[in-house]
Amino acid sequence: MKRIVLITGASSGYGKATAKAFKDNGDTVIMTARNAERLEEARKEVGGDLAFSMDVTNPADWDRAVETVKSTYGRLDILVNNAGGGIAIKEVSEFSTEEIDATIKLNLNSVIYGCRAFADMMKEQKSGTMINISSVCARQCWPTWSVYAAAKAGVLNFSKGMYLEMQPHGVRVSCVVPSSASTGFQSACGIGETTDRLLPEDIAETVLYIANLPARAVVEDVTVWGIDKQINPL
Numbered sequence: 001m002k003r004i005v006l007i008t009g010a011s012s013g014y015g016k017a018t019a020k021a022f023k024d025n026g027d028t029v030i031m032t033a034r035n036a037e038r039l040e041e042a043r044k045e046v047g048g049d050l051a052f053s054m055d056v057t058n059p060a061d062w063d064r065a066v067e068t069v070k071s072t073y074g075r076l077d078i079l080v081n082n083a084g085g086g087i088a089i090k091e092v093s094e095f096s097t098e099e100i101d102a103t104i105k106l107n108l109n110s111v112i113y114g115c116r117a118f119a120d121m122m123k124e125q126k127s128g129t130m131i132n133i134s135s136v137c138a139r140q141c142w143p144t145w146s147v148y149a150a151a152k153a154g155v156l157n158f159s160k161g162m163y164l165e166m167q168p169h170g171v172r173v174s175c176v177v178p179s180s181a182s183t184g185f186q187s188a189c190g191i192g193e194t195t196d197r198l199l200p201e202d203i204a205e206t207v208l209y210i211a212n213l214p215a216r217a218v219v220e221d222v223t224v225w226g227i228d229k230q231i232n233p234l
Contacts, residue, residue, distance in 0.1 A: 003211075004073045006030040006065070008056050008114065009083030010048070011038040014133060014178065017200035018080055020046040021208045030069065032056075033083070056083045056110035057102075062117035069118075075125055078211050079118050081111040081132045084152075089144050100147055107151035108158070115162050115173070123169040129211050130166070130173045132159045133203075136223060138177060140231055156221060163220070174210050175221040178203045179229050198226030 005022045009015035010031035019042070023029045029048045033039040036053040043051040052068060054061040069076050087103040088095060111132050122128030137149035138156045156175050163173035181198040203224060210219045225231075 003027045003077035004030070004069070004075055005078040005080065005211075006032065006069060006076055006118075007080040007082055008032050008054075008110070010051075011035055011042045013082075014181075014200050014203045015080070015082040016042045016046060017204035018082060018207050019043075019048055021201070021204040022078070022211075023047050023049075025208060025212070027078075028073065032065065056081075056114065057105040059113050059117075062113045066117050066121065070121070076118055076121055077125075077128055079114060079128070079130045080207060081114045081130070081155075083110055084133065084135075086148055089148065091144055092146050095147060103147045104151050104154075107148065108154040111155050112158060115158075119166065119171075122166065122171045126170040127215065128166075128171045130159075130162065130171070131207050131210055132173070132175045133207075134159075134175050134177045134221075136177055136179050136225070136231075139223065159221065163218070170215070172215075172218040174219045176203065176206055176210070177221055177223040178206075179223075179225040181226065196226050197228045198224070202226075 005027050007015050007019050010019045011033035019029050019031050023046055031039060031043050031048040031051040032054045034053060034055055039051050039053060054065055084107045087106060088099045115130055132155050134155040135152040137145050138153040159173050159175035166173055179198050181196050181200055206222060206224050
């Protein structure tokens, strides 16, 4: 049976690559993002089955996503909470209150909203996989990344607690912790794009691997580094 997969932030970067990986695997892929025009371009490029615009920081948009999935497919097998962004990368003293709140909402609240939205559906199915995308900032420290790191550390630990809640219902919750890759993330933050060797496709393959494990197995969390990155001590 084709699995029904929903991926947020699917218009570019990890999300777009992940959509292609699942589509190439033979799954039915639902792609979401804020920018409808870019999203439709991405859907056509990867061959996604359905795309709709949503703001992952808005709980009402998650409610609409549930209704769309339920009315169109009747179930959801895999949820990939990928949407996120830096908002601002600078010293904490320079943040406005609005920037702090926006960073936490986009990178942490949205993941919680997404898991909450589809929890009941997956409980009723007694199956499903939720995969949340964090960041190595959850485990390592760099100046100017503190607010973003706080949100991504929240994603990692939220995923562990969510798994314990969903485990009795046969639902898996995993967290992928990627190093930086050239996805446009850095440019959007105003800090200049990187030339990292890690590619979005590498993270996509990791997500697909987790989803393809037998139902009896679950990955708690996995960190993926580019071979050119060095943290000492790791």
